Amino acid sequence: MTFRRVAKQFARRPLAMLGLVIVVAMVLVAIFAPQLAPYDPTKPDFTAILQAPSSKYLLGTDEVGRDLLSRLIYGARASIRAGIIAVLIAVGLGVPTGLLSGYVGGWLDRLVIMRLTDAMIAFPTIVLALALAAALGGNLTTAMLAIGIGSAPAFIRLARAQALSLREQEFVEAARALGNGANKVMLRHVLPNAVGPLLVQASIAIAAAILAETALSFLGLGVQPPTPSWGSTLRIGTGYMQQAPWLSLYPGLAIFATVLGINLLGDGLRDVLDPRDRA
Amino acid sequence: MLSFVANRVLTAIPVIVLITVAVFSVMQLLPGDPTLAILGDEATPQSRAALRERMGLNRPVHVQYLSWLGGLAKGDLGRSLVDNTPVVRAVSFAFPVTLQIALVSLFISLSVGVPLGILSAVRRGGVVDALSSVFALSAISIPAFWAGILLMYFVALQLGWFPSSGFVRFNEDPLRSLHHSILPAVALALRPIGIFMRMTRGSMLEVINSDFVRTARAKGVSETSVNLRHALRNALIPLFTLMGLEFSGLMGGVVVIDTLFAVPGFGRLIYSAFLRSDFVMMQSLMVLFSLVVIVVNLLTDVSYSLLDPRIRYS
Numbered sequence: 259m260t261f262r263r264v265a266k267q268f269a270r271r272p273l274a275m276l277g278l279v280i281v282v283a284m285v286l287v288a289i290f291a292p293q294l295a296p297y298d299p300t301k302p303d304f305t306a307i308l309q310a311p312s313s314k315y316l317l318g319t320d321e322v323g324r325d326l327l328s329r330l331i332y333g334a335r336a337s338i339r340a341g342i343i344a345v346l347i348a349v350g351l352g353v354p355t356g357l358l359s360g361y362v363g364g365w366l367d368r369l370v371i372m373r374l375t376d377a378m379i380a381f382p383t384i385v386l387a388l389a390l391a392a393a394l395g396g397n398l399t400t401a402m403l404a405i406g407i408g409s410a411p412a413f414i415r416l417a418r419a420q421a422l423s424l425r426e427q428e429f430v431e432a433a434r435a436l437g438n439g440a441n442k443v444m445l446r447h448v449l450p451n452a453v454g455p456l457l458v459q460a461s462i463a464i465a466a467a468i469l470a471e472t473a474l475s476f477l478g479l480g481v482q483p484p485t486p487s488w489g490s491t492l493r494i495g496t497g498y499m500q501q502a503p504w505l506s507l508y509p510g511l512a513i514f515a516t517v518l519g520i521n522l523l524g525d526g527l528r529d530v531l532d533p534r535d536r537a
Numbered sequence: 538m539l540s541f542v543a544n545r546v547l548t549a550i551p552v553i554v555l556i557t558v559a560v561f562s563v564m565q566l567l568p569g570d571p572t573l574a575i576l577g578d579e580a581t582p583q584s585r586a587a588l589r590e591r592m593g594l595n596r597p598v599h600v601q602y603l604s605w606l607g608g609l610a611k612g613d614l615g616r617s618l619v620d621n622t623p624v625v626r627a628v629s630f631a632f633p634v635t636l637q638i639a640l641v642s643l644f645i646s647l648s649v650g651v652p653l654g655i656l657s658a659v660r661r662g663g664v665v666d667a668l669s670s671v672f673a674l675s676a677i678s679i680p681a682f683w684a685g686i687l688l689m690y691f692v693a694l695q696l697g698w699f700p701s702s703g704f705v706r707f708n709e710d711p712l713r714s715l716h717h718s719i720l721p722a723v724a725l726a727l728r729p730i731g732i733f734m735r736m737t738r739g740s741m742l743e744v745i746n747s748d749f750v751r752t753a754r755a756k757g758v759s760e761t762s763v764n765l766r767h768a769l770r771n772a773l774i775p776l777f778t779l780m781g782l783e784f785s786g787l788m789g790g791v792v793v794i795d796t797l798f799a800v801p802g803f804g805r806l807i808y809s810a811f812l813r814s815d816f817v818m819m820q821s822l823m824v825l826f827s828l829v830v831i832v833v834n835l836l837t838d839v840s841y842s843l844l845d846p847r848i849r850y851s
Contacts, residue, residue, distance in 0.1 A: 517679075
């Protein structure tokens with residue numbers, strides 16, 4: 259399917275377009291944070307502690323008088339970056355492993371790679387993050403690593419399934435018959451045909467990765483203070499739930515809107531690119 | 538049937554061994570000396586050496602691993618580094634709490650997700666379908682801990698319908714115990730509600746258009762009966778594998794939700810072990826966390842094959 263046709267079909271879906279708009283807006287907010295934020299997100303102002311939302315501070319201030327809106331604008335950077343990097347790690351680990359597993363098959367596939375994948379799935383991402391944080395220190399890097407490893411099995415399984423079905427297709431057999439090596443066949447013939455489903459999976463995985471990053475930052479295992487982040491602001495907010503409910507409300511809304519946008523986009527992509535699930 | 542179960546159990550064993558190796562290796566990377574964590578900075582080298590000897594830390598790594606594994610196999614999970622109590626005891630307190638919340642959560646997610654999915658499929662393209670699809674996607678997109686915060690703020694603190702934190706054990710007071718587990722369970726149920734709804738809708742649509750359903754309709758079976766007896770029974774089967782997969786996420790979610798609602802469950806146990814650098818406790822809990830997920834997946838696979846004989850032969 260050409261890019262033009264994909265774009266055209268995509269544009270006909272209002273919910274998918276809404277998702278695209280939200281995602282583009284969030285990415286722009288992250289990029290232009292310094293221009294958009296009305297205040298310095300890390301500079302405390304002890305004359306403006308826990309101010310309710312007003313015309314001066316649109317979303318109120320936090321426990322050391324920092325403007326919440328500015329912190330949420332900068333917080334988009336941490337979450338979006340974490341989502342993308344974690345998924346890149348997952349794709350980097352998962353896609354080559356899955357393609358190899360499906361294409362080569364045999365004992366490597368069934369006895370080694372599939373069992374490893376089972377073990378990875380049995381390990382909840384947050385528990386893995388706790389282990390890595392204990393060993394390497396709790397920060398955004400270990401959080402992204404844990405989320406990346408935790409998201410890899412989905413890519414291994416998907417790439418494997420794609421390789422298994424494409425392996426039997428005539429054009430792949432033809433490529434093999436022409437004397438091309440396994441590496442070349444996988445890279446030139448199998449991978450390009452698996453891009454659609456992988457792209458759909460990647461969009462869903464970014465949404466899940468952002469949820470995981472904010473949960474880890476909420477536990478104090480991700481973004482470290484004073485760097486602004488949505489999850490760690492919620493962590494502070496729960497301590498002031500009665501006096502300053504805005505600290506518990508708006509950061510969650512930012513996470514929810516971003517993740518919903520990505521999921522809407524992903525659903526739209528699935529409808530257009532992945533005919534299997536077109537129910 | 539028996540060979541299917543045996544086969545599934547046999548494939549689970551190397552997975553469990555892999556997990557113990559992975560957990561043990563990660564814990565070897567731990568910075569610092571556990572004897573310092575226990576005895577504090579002022580400990581004399583002699584007392585630290587004595588403790589190392591007693592804990593078996595002077596033995597070669599593979600011997601330490603095998604003795605830990607041997608202990609695990611016998612149900613000996615070691616002793617907490619912080620208060621020297623057996624890990625098994627802490628686990629036996631926390632496990633029923635988490636089991637209860639997980640079951641309540643599963644009950645809520647099935648009893649909301651599945652009917653919504655059926656309704657959407659039967660009324661495909663209508664208002665109900667559109668609304669429940671948006672609801673399902675929102676349920677998947679909302680962070681569980683933020684849903685928990687919202688429930689805590691609006692339902693517990695503002696309306697006062699449920700307690701905002703803490704827990705009562707089931708054997709002490711079953712009703713109050715259930716009352717305490719509702720909010721954490723709802724927060725954990727949102728994602729599975731969305732997933733189950735979408736899955737049920739998808740597989741119902743597939744089944745509704747299949748030949749045997751058309752035959753049932755053609756021979757005059759009522760619409761409700763077609764949908765519920767013929768279509769639903771077949772549409773529910775894929776839900777089983779999904780339930781097993783979702784369980785891993787649920788066990789992860791428990792860490793955040795236990796912390797938020799101050800529930801003395803598995804999640805809080807491992808998180809406080811982490812905060813207190815109780816690596817013996819963490820090591821054993823990590824294995825238990827994945828063991829729970831593996832056992833649940835095994836059970837769903839087996840029940841799935843009981844429901845659908847086709848699975849056993851493929």
